[in-house]
Amino acid sequence: MRNDTEEPPYWVLLSVLFSSFPLDQGLALALHRVAFELYRSKDSVGLVDHALAHGQVKNPNKEAVVGSVTGPMFEAELLTERGKGQVRFILTRTGLELLEARERRPPLAN
Numbered sequence: 001m002r003n004d005t006e007e008p009p010y011w012v013l014l015s016v017l018f019s020s021f022p023l024d025q026g027l028a029l030a031l032h033r034v035a036f037e038l039y040r041s042k043d044s045v046g047l048v049d050h051a052l053a054h055g056q057v058k059n060p061n062k063e064a065v066v067g068s069v070t071g072p073m074f075e076a077e078l079l080t081e082r083g084k085g086q087v088r089f090i091l092t093r094t095g096l097e098l099l100e101a102r103e104r105r106p107p108l109a110n
Contacts, residue, residue, distance in 0.1 A: 013095035020085040
């Protein structure tokens with residue numbers, strides 16, 4: 001049985017359209033957390049600070065479609081150990097539905 005506090009795999013949550021450097025799972029989840037908060041709050045910019053990557057995530061308020069993957073699009077400008085980099089990604093509808101359903105569930109009793 002799956003623990004309710006576990007994050008779904010990052011590839012369910014976001015789909016990378018472009019990245020100028022390799023993404024590890026931790027950075028992908030950090031980008032997702034910031035983008036999800038921007039999506040919910042409708043804000044235009046959020047900050048990401050993860051290990052050796054720091055910068056901002058922008059919400060251009062656009063939808064993207066790639067094959068069967070759809071969702072709101074985000075852009076990140078980061079400073080990494082390799083220099084400046086960019087990531088463009090989609091928050092997947094499946095990932096959004098998973099996280100929104102988790103938020104609607106009552107907390108588990110200990």
